[in-house]
Amino acid sequence: MKKYFLLFSLFCFSCLSSVKAQKYEELAKTPPMGWNSWNKFACDINEEIIRGVADKMVESGLRDAGYVYLNLDDCWHGKRDSLGFITADPVKFPSGIKDLADYIHSKGLKIGIYSDAGRQTCGGRPGSLGHEYQDALTYAKWGIDYLKYDWCNTEDVNPIGAYNLMRDALRAAGRPILFSMCEWGNSKPWTWAKDTGHMWRTTGDIFNCFDCVDEHPGWKAFGVLQILDMQEGLRKYAGPGHWNDPDMLEVGNGQKVNQDRAHFSMWCMLAAPLILGNDIRNMSDETKAIIMNKDVIAIDQDTLGVQGLKVASQDGLEVWFKPLAGGDWAFCLLNRSNVDKEYEINWQKFNFDDEVSKRSTNFYNTTYVIKNLWTKKIEGSTKKDKKVSVPAQDVLLYRLSIAK
Structure with missing residues (x-):
C-alpha cells in the first residue's frame, strides 16, 4: 500500500509541476507592458512614490490601456536576515513589500521587483548569488509577478547557468513570475534564452537622448537610435512568450514630442516590451497622447507576435x-x-x-x-x-x- 501511495504522490507532484510550468510558459504571450522606477527615480524610490504611481496608473487610464506591471527597480533592498532571506529597506518601505504588493494588486495591477545575478546589485544592494531559491520563495510569498534580473558584479559567473538557475528557482517557488533577463546582450541571450526567460535585454542601458552615446569609464549608455540599430538581425529570435528587449522607454522624460513619438513608434514596430520610465504622476497631454494611443499599442501587442x-x-x-x-x-x-x-x-x-x-x-x-x-x-x-x-x-x- 505504501508503495502505491508513494507512486500516487509522485504522480500528483509531477502533475502539479506541469501545471506550474504551463502557467509560467503562458506568461508574456504579447510583449509585457508596465512601468519601471529606474529611468526617472533611480535609487530614490520609496513606498509613497510607488503607491502614488499605482494610483495614477489607474486614474490616468494607463492600466486599462494595457500597462499592468508596476516594477520596483534597484535599491528597494534591506539586509538579509539571520537565515539569509532578503528584507526590504525599513526606511524606504516600512510596510514591507508584501503589504505594497497587496495594495498594487487591489488596484488591478501586478507588481515587479528587481535583483541581480551577482553578489551585489548595480546599486550596491544584496544580489541573489547563492540565494536564488531563497529569493524566489520570498518573491512568491510576497505576491511578486515579475522579476527583472540584472548582471552587475558577476565576475566568473556563467550567464547561461545563472539565468537558468533563477528560472528553475522561480518555477519551484510555485508562483507564475515573468522573468525579465537584463544581461545587456553580452552573451547573445537571443540565441539560447528562449526557454529561460520571457524577455532578454539586447543592449546596454538606454538613456534620455534620441541620437547620442553617453560615455562612462568602462561602459556606455545609448540613445534611442543607437539602440534601434543594435536590433538588426534579431527579429527571428522573438515571438510569443520570448521577446527581444531594447530597454525601457524614455518617453516623457524631456525629449521633444516628435522624438518621443518616433521612439514609441519604433519600439512598437520592434514588438518590444513597453515599460514606461517617466513620472506618470506628472505627465503632459502630449506624453499621454503618445503612450496611450491604442492604435499604436495594438501594433506592439499584435497576436501574430512578429517583430518588424x-x-x-x-x-x-x-x-x-x-x-x-x-x-x-x-x-x-x-x-x-x-x-x-x-x-x-x-x-x-x-x-x-x-x-x-x-x-x-x-x-x-x-x-x-x-x-x-x-x-x-x-x-x-x-x-x-x-x-x-x-x-x-x-x-x-x-x-x-x-x-x-
Whole structure:
C-alpha cells in the first residue's frame, strides 16, 4: 500500500509541476507592458512614490490601456536576515513589500521587483548569488509577478547557468513570475534564452537622448537610435512568450514630442516590451497622447507576435514593415535626420516575402486601406502611389488593412 501511495504522490507532484510550468510558459504571450522606477527615480524610490504611481496608473487610464506591471527597480533592498532571506529597506518601505504588493494588486495591477545575478546589485544592494531559491520563495510569498534580473558584479559567473538557475528557482517557488533577463546582450541571450526567460535585454542601458552615446569609464549608455540599430538581425529570435528587449522607454522624460513619438513608434514596430520610465504622476497631454494611443499599442501587442523589419534606407529615411494578424501590415517611415523629408511611396517597390512570418505584402494582387495611426485618418489605399512629408526626427506610422 505504501508503495502505491508513494507512486500516487509522485504522480500528483509531477502533475502539479506541469501545471506550474504551463502557467509560467503562458506568461508574456504579447510583449509585457508596465512601468519601471529606474529611468526617472533611480535609487530614490520609496513606498509613497510607488503607491502614488499605482494610483495614477489607474486614474490616468494607463492600466486599462494595457500597462499592468508596476516594477520596483534597484535599491528597494534591506539586509538579509539571520537565515539569509532578503528584507526590504525599513526606511524606504516600512510596510514591507508584501503589504505594497497587496495594495498594487487591489488596484488591478501586478507588481515587479528587481535583483541581480551577482553578489551585489548595480546599486550596491544584496544580489541573489547563492540565494536564488531563497529569493524566489520570498518573491512568491510576497505576491511578486515579475522579476527583472540584472548582471552587475558577476565576475566568473556563467550567464547561461545563472539565468537558468533563477528560472528553475522561480518555477519551484510555485508562483507564475515573468522573468525579465537584463544581461545587456553580452552573451547573445537571443540565441539560447528562449526557454529561460520571457524577455532578454539586447543592449546596454538606454538613456534620455534620441541620437547620442553617453560615455562612462568602462561602459556606455545609448540613445534611442543607437539602440534601434543594435536590433538588426534579431527579429527571428522573438515571438510569443520570448521577446527581444531594447530597454525601457524614455518617453516623457524631456525629449521633444516628435522624438518621443518616433521612439514609441519604433519600439512598437520592434514588438518590444513597453515599460514606461517617466513620472506618470506628472505627465503632459502630449506624453499621454503618445503612450496611450491604442492604435499604436495594438501594433506592439499584435497576436501574430512578429517583430518588424527595415526594408529600405536612404539619406536618413528608413522604411519599416511589420506583419500583423489577419493579413494586415504596419508600415512606418522613420526620419532619422534633422531636416524634413519628402518621399513618394511606390507600393509596388515593396513586394516581398517575409521569412519570419511566412507572409507576403503582395501589393500586386492585394489592395490595402491606409490608416494614419497618429492622426487617426484614412488616407486612401495602396492602389495609388502616395506622396508624403516626414518631419525631422519623427515618423509616419500606418496600418495597412486589406480592403473589403
